[in-house]
Amino acid sequence: MHDIRALRADPDGFDADLARRGLEPVSASILALDEERRAAQTTAQEKQTRRNALAKEIGAIKRQKGDSTDLEAEARTLREEMEQLDAKAQALDTEVKNRLAVLPNRLDAVVPPGPDETANVVVHERGARRNFSFTPKQHFELGEAMTQGGLPQMDFATASKLSGARFVFLRGGIARLERALGQFMLDLHVTEHGYSETQVPVLVTEQAMYGTDKLPKFADQSFCTTDGRWLVPTAEVPLTASVMGEILDQAQLPVRMTALSLCFRSEAGSAGRDVRGMLRQHQFEKVEMVSVTTPEESEAEHERMTACAERVLDLLEIPFRRMQLCAGDTGFGAARTFDLEAWLPGQQAWREISSCSSTRDFQARRMNTRYRPQGGGSPVFVHTLNGSGLAVGRTLIAVMENWQNEDGSVTVPPVLRPYMGGLEKLS
Structure with a gap:
C-alpha cells in the first residue's frame, strides 16, 4: 500500500517509478479524488462550526423564551448537508484506497530496466x-x-x-x-x-x-x-x-x-x-x-x-x-x-x-x-x-x-x- 502523502509530495517521481514497470501515470487522477475528499471534509467541518454556533444561539433564545424556529431549521439543514458531505468524503476515501491498493510497489533504484x-x-x-x-x-x-x-x-x-x-x-x-x-x-x-x-x-x-x-x-x-x-x-x-x-x-x-x-x-x-x-x-x-x-x-x-x-x-x-x-x-x-x-x-x-x-x-x-x-x-x-x-x-x-x-x-x-x-x- 502506498502513502497518499508520497503522491502529494512528489507526484512526478511516483509516476516515473510506475513508468519503469510499463504503467501509465496515475498521480493526477488520484490526487484529484484526494483533493475532492479533503474539500468535502473541510466544508463539513465548516458546517459543523456553524452548527455549533447555532446551538449556542438557539439555547440562548430558548432561555429567553424567544422564537428559534428559523435557526433550528437551518441547523437541521446543516446536519443533512454534513451527512451528505461525510458520505461523499468516505466514498472518495474508499475510492482513493482502492486505486492505491492495485498499484505495485515502488522499485529499488538498483533494479535494472527491461520489459520482461x-x-x-x-x-x-x-x-x-x-x-x-x-x-x-x-x-x-x-x-x-x-x-x-x-x-x-x-x-x-x-x-x-x-x-x-x-x-x-x-x-x-x-x-x-x-x-x-x-x-x-x-x-x-x-x-x-x-x-x-x-x-x-x-x-x-x-x-x-x-x-x-x-x-x-x-x-x-x-x-x-x-x-x-x-x-x-x-x-x-x-x-x-x-x-x-x-x-x-x-x-x-x-x-x-x-x-x-x-x-x-x-x-x-x-x-x-x-x-x-x-x-x-x-x-x-x-x-x-x-x-x-x-x-x-x-x-x-x-x-x-x-x-x-x-x-x-x-x-x-x-x-x-x-x-x-x-x-x-x-x-x-x-x-x-x-x-x-x-x-x-x-x-x-x-x-x-x-x-x-x-x-x-x-x-x-x-x-x-x-x-x-x-x-x-x-x-x-x-x-x-x-x-x-x-x-x-x-x-x-x-x-x-x-x-x-x-x-x-x-x-x-x-x-x-x-x-x-x-x-x-x-x-
Missing part, C-alpha cells in the same frame, strides 16, 4: 553442469518409468482422474524423496540459518491475503472457499500476517520464520505452459522464509535470505544461477527480487526454483505493522522480506534430472541419505 524476463541480469552462477555420456531425460520420463507395485511412482494419470490437470500422485521412493527434501530444507534453515520453525494454517482470511498484497491483485490466481477463506498461495501469507496489526519492540527484530506448507495456485493465464510434469501445479509444497526487520537492516537481510536459499542448492550439488530481476519482471509487491534458477539437464534450460524479495514497508502499511525504535519516538513501519527456501516439487525435479543415471535410476544426493534411511539410489 529477457532483461534479467545474471549476478553469479555456481556449480558445474554435469557432462552426461547419454541424453538426459526429463523428470516425468524418469518418474513415470519408475514403478511401485506395478504403478508409476510419478503418476499424472491417477492425479488427473482424482483432481483434474496440474496435479501429481507420487508413490514409493519418489514420494519419500520429496518428503526428505522438505525436511532437509526445514532442518537446514532452523539449525544453520536461525529461522524459527512454524506450522501454519493453509486457510486464511481476506485480511491476511490483502495485508500481504495478494488481494485484490491476485484474486484470480488463488482459490477461495465457500465461507470466504483463501487457500494460501505460499506460506509467506500466514507467516508475514502473523505480525499483522502489531507494534513490535525493536529489540525483537529481526523476526525470522520458516515453514514447510502446502501451497495452492489456480495458475490463471498459464494455459499451455509447462503442461507436462511437475513444474506448474495447482498444489505443491514449499519451504518459505520470512523476515521482519528495520528499514536500515532490510538490504542486508535480503542478501542473507538469498544466501540461505543458495545454501540448499550448494548442498544438493545442483548447478544454479542468481538473477537480478528487471523492472518489468519484478513482482507486484516487491521492491527488489533475486531469483535462483536451477539447471535442468533434461530440459536443457534454467528454471526458477526460488524467489527472494524485499517488499520494504509495502506490506507493513497494508497490515499496519510497526515497531518502537529503541531510542524512542513514534512507531515506524517494519520492512518485510520473503523467499522460497526452496520450492520442494521443483527441487525434486532438479535432483532427479541432475542426479539421473543412464539406466533410468536416480542417485540420492549424499546430504539427503540420512533422510532416506541410508538409501543411495532410486530405481
Whole structure:
C-alpha cells in the first residue's frame, strides 16, 4: 500500500517509478479524488462550526423564551448537508484506497530496466553442469518409468482422474524423496540459518491475503472457499500476517520464520505452459522464509535470505544461477527480487526454483505493522522480506534430472541419505 502523502509530495517521481514497470501515470487522477475528499471534509467541518454556533444561539433564545424556529431549521439543514458531505468524503476515501491498493510497489533504484524476463541480469552462477555420456531425460520420463507395485511412482494419470490437470500422485521412493527434501530444507534453515520453525494454517482470511498484497491483485490466481477463506498461495501469507496489526519492540527484530506448507495456485493465464510434469501445479509444497526487520537492516537481510536459499542448492550439488530481476519482471509487491534458477539437464534450460524479495514497508502499511525504535519516538513501519527456501516439487525435479543415471535410476544426493534411511539410489 502506498502513502497518499508520497503522491502529494512528489507526484512526478511516483509516476516515473510506475513508468519503469510499463504503467501509465496515475498521480493526477488520484490526487484529484484526494483533493475532492479533503474539500468535502473541510466544508463539513465548516458546517459543523456553524452548527455549533447555532446551538449556542438557539439555547440562548430558548432561555429567553424567544422564537428559534428559523435557526433550528437551518441547523437541521446543516446536519443533512454534513451527512451528505461525510458520505461523499468516505466514498472518495474508499475510492482513493482502492486505486492505491492495485498499484505495485515502488522499485529499488538498483533494479535494472527491461520489459520482461529477457532483461534479467545474471549476478553469479555456481556449480558445474554435469557432462552426461547419454541424453538426459526429463523428470516425468524418469518418474513415470519408475514403478511401485506395478504403478508409476510419478503418476499424472491417477492425479488427473482424482483432481483434474496440474496435479501429481507420487508413490514409493519418489514420494519419500520429496518428503526428505522438505525436511532437509526445514532442518537446514532452523539449525544453520536461525529461522524459527512454524506450522501454519493453509486457510486464511481476506485480511491476511490483502495485508500481504495478494488481494485484490491476485484474486484470480488463488482459490477461495465457500465461507470466504483463501487457500494460501505460499506460506509467506500466514507467516508475514502473523505480525499483522502489531507494534513490535525493536529489540525483537529481526523476526525470522520458516515453514514447510502446502501451497495452492489456480495458475490463471498459464494455459499451455509447462503442461507436462511437475513444474506448474495447482498444489505443491514449499519451504518459505520470512523476515521482519528495520528499514536500515532490510538490504542486508535480503542478501542473507538469498544466501540461505543458495545454501540448499550448494548442498544438493545442483548447478544454479542468481538473477537480478528487471523492472518489468519484478513482482507486484516487491521492491527488489533475486531469483535462483536451477539447471535442468533434461530440459536443457534454467528454471526458477526460488524467489527472494524485499517488499520494504509495502506490506507493513497494508497490515499496519510497526515497531518502537529503541531510542524512542513514534512507531515506524517494519520492512518485510520473503523467499522460497526452496520450492520442494521443483527441487525434486532438479535432483532427479541432475542426479539421473543412464539406466533410468536416480542417485540420492549424499546430504539427503540420512533422510532416506541410508538409501543411495532410486530405481
